[in-house]
């Protein structure tokens with residue numbers, strides 16, 4: 514029965530980690546996957562997470578099933594973080610949130626839900642986008658198209674192309690947008706450009722689906738969430754997937770959420786009942802631990818402050834690495850000033866596939882597209898990376 518099955522291609526991002534793990538070179542460097550490492554090259558265990566876990570251990574609780582939609586305290590805290598505590602969509606009970614298995618799980622719930630209720634719609638993702646976006650929506654049964662986004666010549670956004678593509682989409686099309694810290698390019702829209710995008714999406718009758726996996730890694734928690742609030746203020750429909758993998762350094766706990774904004778409280782209740790069906794038929798209900806940790810941090814004022822400070826520390830260190838990257842390459846005669854202007858964990862470095870392969874031969878791993886994770890650079894490995902890049906340029 515299985516004899517005719519072909520080998521599937523390696524995942525473009527996690528496949529790099531597989532190759533990295535198999536490399537026996539002690540000095541190997543993984544700039545592939547989007548994971549934040551501290552200056553010692555370690556994935557941090559945040560103090561706010563440790564303190565929340567101490568609180569949870571002090572009050573042992575049985576591991577019964579969570580409700581299908583997840584922990585109530587978590588869903589509420591997520592809504593307040595994503596939309597703002599004073600948001601009209603929360604006060605009017607027009608927003609519904611389900612705990613999800615990471616940001617990917619949230620996207621999958623949203624995709625399956627949309628396929629049930631908008632089966633003929635097509636999905637549009639940015640060109641380029643996170644590698645898994647296309648695969649995820651295709652696996653839910655959608656035709657997935659690109660809209661213009663990145664301009665390789667300027668290392669910025671091809672805004673005229675983007676707006677033209679948005680205007681050409683049929684009403685009811687689903688548009689996947691990165692709320693902040695665009696993955697993979699690191700090129701975000703300006704506030705004025707967002708105003709135009711939001712207006713075009715509203716007037717064109719398009720359905721925005723905002724993916725926010727990097728809140729807090731751009732300008733700040735509130736600043737990065739601003740776009741979600743502006744979309745919510747248009748009244749919906751709106752879907753938002755968010756993840757705490759990076760912002761809480763809780764990658765393996767798979768903590769994310771999907772929020773949907775409806776036109777009325779009644780519509781929201783019906784939406785929630787359908788989202789629960791999607792969850793129930795995929796994995797029944799979410800795991801407990803990560804949701805409890807995040808809810809405890811977000812609702813305990815001292816821990817919340819600690820989290821904000823720790824996240825700010827990660828954000829600042831990434832910016833320092835960007836600056837060092839630019840300066841060190843400049844010292845070798847290469848102009849990478851654009852890396853300074855990019856935002857979030859990633860840089861679309863402009864390195865081509867052949868150059869990335871040459872780097873891999875030196876045990877430095879990046880995505881084939883030239884995306885590098887700036888958050889994996891540190892004061893110990895940056896010179897090795899710079900020397901290797903200078904060599905392949």
Ligand code: LMR
Nearest residue numbers: 526527545546547643696
């Ligand atoms: C990435 O883009 O590297 C991260 O979002 C991790 C992943 O799942 O691909």
